[in-house]
Amino acid sequence: MNSVVVLLLLAFAAGASAQCPPCKTMKSAICDGDPCTCTLQVGKDEKQTLDCEKLLPKCFLMMAEMQQNRAKAGRFLGKPTEDAIVDNDGIYDPECESTGTFKALQCNNTEECWCVNSAGVRRTDKSDKSLKCDKLVETYWVRLQLKHKEIPNYEMNEEELKTALQTAIKDRYRMPQEIVDSMEMMYDKDARLIVLDLKKEKDDKEKDLSGIAYYMEKDVKQKSLFHGDGKFEPEVGGNKVEMEDILVHYVDAEPPTFTMRRLTGGVIAVIVVVVLAVIAGLLVVYFANKRDKARYQKTHVRELDEMPK
Numbered sequence: 001m002n003s004v005v006v007l008l009l010l011a012f013a014a015g016a017s018a019q020c021p022p023c024k025t026m027k028s029a030i031c032d033g034d035p036c037t038c039t040l041q042v043g044k045d046e047k048q049t050l051d052c053e054k055l056l057p058k059c060f061l062m063m064a065e066m067q068q069n070r071a072k073a074g075r076f077l078g079k080p081t082e083d084a085i086v087d088n089d090g091i092y093d094p095e096c097e098s099t100g101t102f103k104a105l106q107c108n109n110t111e112e113c114w115c116v117n118s119a120g121v122r123r124t125d126k127s128d129k130s131l132k133c134d135k136l137v138e139t140y141w142v143r144l145q146l147k148h149k150e151i152p153n154y155e156m157n158e159e160e161l162k163t164a165l166q167t168a169i170k171d172r173y174r175m176p177q178e179i180v181d182s183m184e185m186m187y188d189k190d191a192r193l194i195v196l197d198l199k200k201e202k203d204d205k206e207k208d209l210s211g212i213a214y215y216m217e218k219d220v221k222q223k224s225l226f227h228g229d230g231k232f233e234p235e236v237g238g239n240k241v242e243m244e245d246i247l248v249h250y251v252d253a254e255p256p257t258f259t260m261r262r263l264t265g266g267v268i269a270v271i272v273v274v275v276l277a278v279i280a281g282l283l284v285v286y287f288a289n290k291r292d293k294a295r296y297q298k299t300h301v302r303e304l305d306e307m308p309k
């Protein structure tokens, strides 16, 4: 009798969750309830409600990634896949505003803090908790550098490649039309190297370039965040072009302030030069002295030698 009730409840639960469509823009989100709501596990006991019609803010995505890494860390040690790399200064556990924008000050749950731009990338030296970041500086220009895989027996046409990239980026990452139109591309055919510049107005806080870049980075690294098995594969001359080796550069409305470290490096270089100069000077004086003394002794000895004559 009891097991029948449990089975019924299970069937009901399964039915209820099956009614909710998956979250298109985040495959690890869970959608259930009535009305359907999609949520993302961003902390041990913390969930974020999502709007799956849009790309999610990078800050939420990073929180979820950290949470997934933590959950995995207990089970696996070492590299998750062969292409896993250690990003020296990449992911951390971010603090997000309720809207999903990064808080300007980030500490990664430690005593060490730094200021980030709107893409969540560090733009100051690391410091202690008293560090002040007076505002979140906007990243208005993102440069994506990537390579396309080789296409046998096909001569790539630069114009066609650019149009294909524009279409693919617009469709997959819902990129605003103005950014698509102003997108610039540089292309090195021999190296199969593509450089894409995505720019917006410096004071535009609405359009989110970092989100587009993050989704694209994950796509190219074969760790797509989207639900389903679609890929970022622009179509050129009937060929699906796969991408690899992506690198992202962020340019902020105000230059970053890594001054301390550079200054220290410069000062150290100057000190080294001065110390070397002083040592060289001392050596010159020392050897000159020694030579004088030797000459003096020699003449002295010679004089003495000559005496008995």
Ligand SMILES: *[C@@H]1O[C@H](CO)[C@@H](O)[C@H](O)[C@H]1NC(C)=O
Binding pocket: 088, 089, 090, 091, 092, 093, 108
């Ligand atoms: C943040 O902390 C985690 C450990 O919790 C560490 O793996 C990661 O490298 C840190 N990130 C930064 C940017 O300091």
